[in-house]
Amino acid sequence: MSHDVLLVAETRDGQLKKGAFEGATAARRVADALGGKVTAVVVGHGVTGADALGRCGVDRVLVVDGPAFARYAGDALAAAVLAAAAKVSPRLVLFSATVAGKETGPAVAARLSAACVADATGLAVEGGELVATKPRLGGKAFAKVAVKAPVAVVSLRQNVVTPADAPRTAAVERLDVAAPASRVRLQQVVAPTAKEIELTEADVIVSGGRGLQAPENWKVVLDLADALGAAHGASRAVVDAGWRPHKEQVGQTGKTVSPKLYVAAGISGAIQHLAGMSGSKVIVAVNKDPDAPIFQVADYGIVGDAMVVLPLLATEARSYLKR
Ligand SMILES: Cc1cc2nc3c(=O)[nH]c(=O)nc-3n(C[C@H](O)[C@H](O)[C@H](O)COP(=O)(O)OP(=O)(O)OC[C@H]3O[C@@H](n4cnc5c(N)ncnc54)[C@H](O)[C@@H]3O)c2cc1C
Structure with a gap:
């Protein structure tokens, strides 16, 4: 069984989002507990600065870059993540629990015949098993979900992990992926105004x-x-x-x-x-x-x-x- 973690690091306008570093820290902790490596797949257009993920413990970065990946589209992101997963054979594919992560995670899990835990607030390795914490009943209770399948896809809520230094030099490689013809047409992007915080x-x-x-x-x-x-x-x-x-x-x-x-x-x-x-x-x-x-x-x-x-x-x- 693989012990490696594949992190899906989200970008906006070619730059890593804050959640990518939180995910890197969570992925590093799981990989350390399993004795594996962390590979990040960074998907976007005009991607720069992807090697910064090395600061938070990512060993290797696969960059999928092209106009088809400029804006989030579930089928394109799934194709990129599946191509990266084919290279890495991960035990865990880790998404942020964003709209993109919560939508694409289950699709990737289905294609990998993996277990899927969406919107987790914690992730640990206990007795060699991946254990995710999931809010239930609108956050009134928390369940611990142990993953029995050989491969898990988990989306982790933002702000539940503080990015921590675990510096290394991340090897950055380009991964060529042909984006599938999208079944979804993006009509409009309503960007926050300069003063608005997401x-x-x-x-x-x-x-x-x-x-x-x-x-x-x-x-x-x-x-x-x-x-x-x-x-x-x-x-x-x-x-x-x-x-x-x-x-x-x-x-x-x-x-x-x-x-x-x-x-x-x-x-x-x-x-x-x-x-x-x-x-x-x-x-x-x-x-x-x-x-x-x-x-x-x-x-x-x-x-x-x-x-x-x-x-x-x-x-x-x-x-x-x-x-
Ligand atoms: C399927 C479903 C999904 C839903 N999804 C959501 C959701 O995503 N998000 C959500 O928020 N709700 C959701 N709701 C609605 C939810 O049930 C509540 O109706 C809603 O949250 C109430 O909003 P409120 O607290 O602003 O208003 P109210 O329930 O009217 O409460 C107003 C509060 O303000 C206080 N108040 C009044 N005047 C003042 C004052 N001057 N100063 C200080 N306090 C004052 C009152 O004491 C009261 O507690 C959903 C409901 C359903 C059925």
């Missing part, structure tokens, strides 16, 4: 809910996010009401986030919202109802009017960060 990659998120009362009050959420250098999110209630775009929705039918700090303002804490954010390391809730369910998952709770509390937090944050 929710799933953010270390700090300030989210608002229906307790903000009206869309014009959203400025207190945006201002606190600005003071903290944070991304801003929303509950489904305000997205459904048209106050905020769907790309900001956190939860079961929105994005899954695991920042270091999550501020939930005027959000009741419905289980569908918790499903998307209960993996956050520190949760601060601001709600005027002391019995709101959000306080059951919060590390710090402030009972009060979000319209009063958020500006105070923003002022404090600005003066603290200036020191």
